[in-house]
Structures are given as structure tokens and as C-alpha cells.
Amino acid sequence: MENRSSRRLLIALALAVAVLASLLAAVPVLADQGGTGLQPTVPNGDSPNGHNIYNLYLLISIPAIIIFLGVEIALVMIIVRFRATKRPAGFIPPQWHGNTKLEITWTIIPLLILLGIGALSFGELQRDFTKRTNAETQMNITVQGFRYGWRYQYQEDGLNFQSVGTTPTAMVVPVDTTIRIRTQGTDVIHGWWVPYLTGKTDAVPGYDNYTWIKPTKIGEYRGECTELCGPGHATMQLLVKVVSQQDYQAWVQQEKQHEAAAKATPSPSAAPSPSPSAAPSASPSASPSPSPSPSH
Numbered sequence: 001m002e003n004r005s006s007r008r009l010l011i012a013l014a015l016a017v018a019v020l021a022s023l024l025a026a027v028p029v030l031a032d033q034g035g036t037g038l039q040p041t042v043p044n045g046d047s048p049n050g051h052n053i054y055n056l057y058l059l060i061s062i063p064a065i066i067i068f069l070g071v072e073i074a075l076v077m078i079i080v081r082f083r084a085t086k087r088p089a090g091f092i093p094p095q096w097h098g099n100t101k102l103e104i105t106w107t108i109i110p111l112l113i114l115l116g117i118g119a120l121s122f123g124e125l126q127r128d129f130t131k132r133t134n135a136e137t138q139m140n141i142t143v144q145g146f147r148y149g150w151r152y153q154y155q156e157d158g159l160n161f162q163s164v165g166t167t168p169t170a171m172v173v174p175v176d177t178t179i180r181i182r183t184q185g186t187d188v189i190h191g192w193w194v195p196y197l198t199g200k201t202d203a204v205p206g207y208d209n210y211t212w213i214k215p216t217k218i219g220e221y222r223g224e225c226t227e228l229c230g231p232g233h234a235t236m237q238l239l240v241k242v243v244s245q246q247d248y249q250a251w252v253q254q255e256k257q258h259e260a261a262a263k264a265t266p267s268p269s270a271a272p273s274p275s276p277s278a279a280p281s282a283s284p285s286a287s288p289s290p291s292p293s294p295s296h
């Protein structure tokens with residue numbers, strides 16, 4: 001009788017865990033389809049570094065989930081099987097203390113696991129968030145965060161434009177190209193994050209941070225500022241548009257024509273140059289080389 005009720009309880013618990021686990025597993029799929037960005041895992045990136053972050057996430061999370069479930073299931077089984085009401089009145093379990101071998105083992109194993117996670121994470125940070133060498137780099141873009149928008153400077157193609165507001169101007173890049181990205185902040189700390197391409201990279205005033213991307217698929221990738229930088233933080237949306245090499249060249253020519261046309265006929269919307277005192281703080285465009293630190 002007792003055994004049967006314990007078994008039923010265990011089966012019910014196991015079912016609850018299975019249902020919960022399958023629900024959790026379904027969430028990323030649903031989120032991916034909706035493209036909402038609300039998902040418990042990091043996305044599987046369309047750039048080698050984003051992809052590596054995803055692999056590292058799985059490598060750490062899957063064993064962690066298995067260990068968690070193992071511990072919780074064992075705990076529940078012990079609680080149910082050895083509960084006090086099923087023991088004779090005044091029952092005291094065997095009293096024993098100390099087991100040096102066991103204690104050393106259960107200290108060393110977690111230590112090794114943590115050191116392993118630390119080493120893997122450090123390696124990933126080194127690969128993704130240090131300055132790529134010139135030999136590895138095919139293109140350089142400086143991304144400046146300001147309150148509240150982004151400025152993009154293309155070193156090789158000489159483009160310079162900004163993106164402001166919740167319908168962002170795309171940072172257009174060619175597919176299969178290693179792009180070194182330097183991030184800077186012009187006022188406070190911002191964070192440049194396009195989850196499907198790479199991890200979060202802070203844009204810090206007076207300091208250059210580096211990341212890189214090598215997009216493997218043509219498409220549009222959304223992102224946003226990930227450092228709370230002020231009341232307009234939520235409007236600092238990001239868009240990266242990955243296009244073919246030909247489309248990229250066409251886009252560069254088109255941008256250059258736009259820039260030339262804007263210079264030839266200064267429209268009222270363009271920043272008026274004759275009043276130096278009226279330079280708005282949110283427009284760091286005036287200086288062609290605003291980097292406070294050594295160039296690439």
C-alpha cells in the first residue's frame with residue numbers, strides 16, 4: 001500500500017518535470033518564429049562568433065540541466081521514501097559523520113567543472129572581443145553610441161552616417177566578409193548587441209572596444225542598445241543588413257551619391273555649419289576622426 005502510493009507520487013512528479021522540460025524546450029522555437037527576441041537561450045548566430053557563443057551555452061547548460069534534474073529527482077525520492085510518518089514512532093536514523101574521501105571528491109569535482117567553464121568562457125571572450133589582426137580583417141567599421149542613436153563610420157569605403165529612432169537606419173555589410181567592429185561611446189556607456197551575429201559589446205567613452213562579425217547568411221538582423229543609458233535607451237534600436245558583394249558595392253555608390261548631393265545643396269534639415277556654438281551634443285558627426293585613441 002505504502003509503496004504503491006509513493007510510486008504514484010513519484011510518477012506524478014516525473015510527469016510534471018517532463019511536461020515542464022518540454023514546454024521550456026518549445027519556447028525558443030516559438031520565439032524564433034515570432035522573431036520577438038524573447039527566448040531563454042542565446043540564438044544560434046549566423047556569424048562564427050555568435051555560433052561559438054551558442055555552442056558554449058549548450059555545452060554548459062545541458063550538463064547543468066541534467067545535474068540539476070538529477071539532484072532534484074534524488075531529493076524528492078528521498079523525501080518521499082524516508083518520510084517521518086512512515087517510520088516507527090521515535091525512530092532515529094543511523095548517526096554517522098565524516099568521510100574524508102567522499103568530501104574531497106565532492107569538492108574537487110565541482111572545482112574542476114568551474115575551472116573548465118571559466119577556461120572555456122575566457123577563450124570565447126578572447127576570440128570574440130579582442131581586436132582582430134589586420135591580416136584577419138577585410139573591413140573596418142567604427143560604431144559610436146550616443147544618446148540616443150548610433151553613428152557608423154566605414155573606414156575603407158569612407159561612409160559616415162547615423163541611425164536614430166525606433167526604425168533604425170541599417171548598417172549594411174557584405175556577406176562572408178570579416179568585419180572588425182570598433183565600438184565607442186561619445187557620452188555615456190552604451191552596448192552594441194545584435195544577438196544573431198555576436199555578443200554584447202560595450203561602447204565606452206574614451207575607450208575602444210572591439211568585436212567582429214563574419215556574416216554567413218544574407219538577411220536582416222535586429223539588435224538594440226544593451227546598457228541602460230538614459231530615458232531614450234529603448235529607442236536605440238539596431239539593424240544590420242547583410243547583402244551580397246554586388247549589392248554592397250551598389251549600396252556604397254548610392255550612399256556616396258546621397259552624401260555628395262546633401263553637400264551640394266544644403267537642405268534646412270542638414271546641420272547648419274556657420275554657427276559653431278549651436279552644435280547639438282547628440283551629433284558627434286563634426287570631426288572626421290573622433291577617436292581619442294590610436295587608430296587601427
Ligand SMILES: [Cu+2]
Pocket residue numbers: 145146189190191225226227228229233236
Ligand atoms: Cu544606449
